[in-house]
Amino acid sequence: MATFKLTLEYDGGGLVGWQRQRSGASIQALVEDAAAALDGRRVAATAAGRTDAGVHALGQVVGLALERAIEAPALVKALNARLPDSVRVVAAAEVPSSFHARFDARSKTYRYRIWNAEIASPFERRYAWHIGGALDVAAMDRAAGVLCGRRDFAAFQAAGRVPASSVRHVMASSVARGERSLITYDVIADGFLRHMVRNIVGTLVEVGRRRRPPEWMAEVLASRDRSRAGQTAPPEGLFLMRVEYNARFQASPSGTLNVA
Amino acid sequence: MATFKLTLEYDGGGLVGWQRQRSGASIQALVEDAAAALDGRRVAATAAGRTDAGVHALGQVVGLALERAIEAPALVKALNARLPDSVRVVAAAEVPSSFHARFDARSKTYRYRIWNAEIASPFERRYAWHIGGALDVAAMDRAAGVLCGRRDFAAFQAAGRVPASSVRHVMASSVARGERSLITYDVIADGFLRHMVRNIVGTLVEVGRRRRPPEWMAEVLASRDRSRAGQTAPPEGLFLMRVEYNARFQASPSGTLNVA
Numbered sequence: 001m002a003t004f005k006l007t008l009e010y011d012g013g014g015l016v017g018w019q020r021q022r023s024g025a026s027i028q029a030l031v032e033d034a035a036a037a038l039d040g041r042r043v044a045a046t047a048a049g050r051t052d053a054g055v056h057a058l059g060q061v062v063g064l065a066l067e068r069a070i071e072a073p074a075l076v077k078a079l080n081a082r083l084p085d086s087v088r089v090v091a092a093a094e095v096p097s098s099f100h101a102r103f104d105a106r107s108k109t110y111r112y113r114i115w116n117a118e119i120a121s122p123f124e125r126r127y128a129w130h131i132g133g134a135l136d137v138a139a140m141d142r143a144a145g146v147l148c149g150r151r152d153f154a155a156f157q158a159a160g161r162v163p164a165s166s167v168r169h170v171m172a173s174s175v176a177r178g179e180r181s182l183i184t185y186d187v188i189a190d191g192f193l194r195h196m197v198r199n200i201v202g203t204l205v206e207v208g209r210r211r212r213p214p215e216w217m218a219e220v221l222a223s224r225d226r227s228r229a230g231q232t233a234p235p236e237g238l239f240l241m242r243v244e245y246n247a248r249f250q251a252s253p254s255g256t257l258n259v260a
Numbered sequence: 261m262a263t264f265k266l267t268l269e270y271d272g273g274g275l276v277g278w279q280r281q282r283s284g285a286s287i288q289a290l291v292e293d294a295a296a297a298l299d300g301r302r303v304a305a306t307a308a309g310r311t312d313a314g315v316h317a318l319g320q321v322v323g324l325a326l327e328r329a330i331e332a333p334a335l336v337k338a339l340n341a342r343l344p345d346s347v348r349v350v351a352a353a354e355v356p357s358s359f360h361a362r363f364d365a366r367s368k369t370y371r372y373r374i375w376n377a378e379i380a381s382p383f384e385r386r387y388a389w390h391i392g393g394a395l396d397v398a399a400m401d402r403a404a405g406v407l408c409g410r411r412d413f414a415a416f417q418a419a420g421r422v423p424a425s426s427v428r429h430v431m432a433s434s435v436a437r438g439e440r441s442l443i444t445y446d447v448i449a450d451g452f453l454r455h456m457v458r459n460i461v462g463t464l465v466e467v468g469r470r471r472r473p474p475e476w477m478a479e480v481l482a483s484r485d486r487s488r489a490g491q492t493a494p495p496e497g498l499f500l501m502r503v504e505y506n507a508r509f510q511a512s513p514s515g516t517l518n519v520a
Contacts, residue, residue, distance in 0.1 A: 011382040056383075076379070086382045119336070122271040122346045123316075127383070 054235030314495030
């Protein structure tokens with residue numbers, strides 16, 4: 001048995017998300033089936049981030065164990081030959097058998113992309129949230145900064161869910177103007193609640209539209225009440241950019257944003 | 261009657277190209293049908309460049325005349341409300357009734373995008389030609405420069421076609437490395453033969469792969485023989501970037517490349 005750490009890119013449009021579902025193509029099923037065809041037996045794949053339907057990845061990390069002896073570069077080729085072109089393994093590295101893609105992750109970086117122009121872009125419709133009206137990026141960035149630190153993010157978790165703890169450590173949270181009409185929200189944390197980034201973005205957009213002042217973010221956070229936050233931003237703007245591990249697992253290169 | 265010059269962006273994937281066909285969605289049919297719904301009668305639209313199936317545009321220019329009195333900004337909104345989100349009117353300007361989008365065009369700029377990395381990108385699969393092996397960009401650029409000037413481009417026209425003249429004036433022709441794994445070919449000319457840019461790119465890639473020296477380009481050009489040139493590069497890498505007119509028609513802003 002050898003355990004591998006894979007780095008994946010995928011265009012989440014048309015996929016049902018990471019987790020295997022009863023119907024629809026999930027990234028987990030695609031990767032597990034490709035690995036099973038290679039290994040001649042069922043293979044279980046574990047991802048660092050269980051991305052939702054429509055969410056993209058440039059640096060998802062997946063762990064799996066194979067019985068067949070294979071070198072990492074050959075594994076990349078063999079898996080890509082069996083995966084659809086919307087999903088690519090961009091790197092593989094053999095790691096200790098104790099490796100767990102989710103539990104060993106030290107931090108994850110997500111990027112949310114907003115296309116802020118009166119007229120939507122045909123080329124960004126699958127990779128950004130189109131917002132036609134003016135957005136106050138400086139106010140959004142001030143509100144985003146409020147989230148840094150070890151906080152209870154219950155106000156931003158998916159409605160109806162009650163995880164063991166909603167406390168997470170956010171190391172970076174900022175909004176900036178990108179090229180052309182692009183606005184990006186970048187967030188790094190030790191973990192994320194379901195829909196957390198998209199709920200934060202929906203809240204930031206309320207501030208950007210000047211319906212709420214930047215100080216409102218602190219109120220929403222303190223309330224721990226999902227109904228106080230903004231709408232859930234659509235999935236097509238969200239990218240899992242990279243996953244950081246401690247040095248012994250940090251072998252493979254992380255993804256770069258190809259569409260920006 | 262008022263004549264309008266429209267600037268269009270479109271994602272050509274899934275479209276049969278500019279020209280109306282018996283089956284499949286053409287940009288011409290989409291624009292003419294949207295304008296007809298607005299004007300209550302048939303409307304004919306003429307494009308600067310009759311882009312092929314799968315080819316994209318960031319600055320296509322289209323001319324059409326309407327009986328209904330409407331201001332340019334309202335026309336943009338009304339047409340976009342009727343067009344699919346893969347096609348956007350990004351600007352409109354009223355022009356003299358003598359305006360002809362194709363015959364009055366002084367020059368057109370095309371960009372061809374190559375994604376040159378061992379592993380294809382899920383985010384570039386629709387917007388670039390994936391070439392896995394190494395490409396000598398300096399050699400490609402030298403070969404591209406050979407095409408500048410007033411030349412007979414018969415060697416690069418679509419097989420089987422015999423236009424009145426295959427002489428065109430190329431004002432700029434160069435290859436450069438872009439961000440990450442991107443290589444771009446930019447070409448400006450007073451007009452283009454059918455498949456000309458894609459046939460040039462197929463020829464440039466032969467040079468890039470070092471199967472031919474840069475000097476081969478001059479031989480191919482001089483031969484005026486289509487069978488001497490390289491393969492026709494796939495349509496998904498090609499973008500009509502902008503169309504230039506003389507001052508009196510140069511009202512609307514031209515497109516910028518959103519995907520690069």
